[in-house]
Amino acid sequence: MNSIKEKRQSEILRLFKNVEKSSLSLKEYFENNLTPICLKQYSRLKKRFTQQGIAGLEDQRHTGNARKVKPEEDKLVLGILAYNRNLTSATLEDELRNQWKITVGQRRIEQLRQQFNLTRIKTKTIKQVADSESL
Numbered sequence: 402m403n404s405i406k407e408k409r410q411s412e413i414l415r416l417f418k419n420v421e422k423s424s425l426s427l428k429e430y431f432e433n434n435l436t437p438i439c440l441k442q443y444s445r446l447k448k449r450f451t452q453q454g455i456a457g458l459e460d461q462r463h464t465g466n467a468r469k470v471k472p473e474e475d476k477l478v479l480g481i482l483a484y485n486r487n488l489t490s491a492t493l494e495d496e497l498r499n500q501w502k503i504t505v506g507q508r509r510i511e512q513l514r515q516q517f518n519l520t521r522i523k524t525k526t527i528k529q530v531a532d533s534e535s536l
Contacts, residue, residue, distance in 0.1 A: 410458045412437050413446060474503050478513055486522040490514075 416436060420443070423430050431440040438446065449457030474497075481493060488496075490507040497503040514520060 406459065409437075409460070410455060413450075413458050416443070417447065417450070470505055470509055474505060475513065477501070477503070478505055478510060479517060479519070482510075482514060482517075482519045486519060487524045489521065 416438070419434075420427065420430055425433065427440060427443070430436075431443070436443070446458060451457075478493070478497070481488070481496075485493075490510040493510055494505060494507050497505050
């Protein structure tokens with residue numbers, strides 16, 4: 402696994418050198434050359450490399466930087482689902498947004514339902530028949 406990391410880092414360092422040697426602007430360089438990363442990613446990596454050195458080139462995705470829902474919010478959703486299994490995902494999404502200012506999508510709610518076996522239990526509707534004599 403280290404060889405994959407080292408290979409990626411060496412590719413990026415080689416790209417940094419090639420861009421610096423080139424007489425083209427950054428935009429022109431990325432338009433005219435086949436590169437392992439895009440211009441936007443290059444800018445981010447270059448900034449991190451100047452700040453952190455070689456450690457800045459490591460893949461940061463495993464740290465959870467793309468996570469949108471905090472663990473506390475997941476626990477809140479699980480608690481609500483455990484005691485109110487009749488709620489639809491859309492209703493729960495609206496309640497979380499309105500009452501707690503938390504944005505949790507219906508897809509995430511469905512994932513939590515499935516992960517913790519908290520399938521929705523539909524409430525039974527009671528049909529009432531109007532008595533013609535009482536009207």
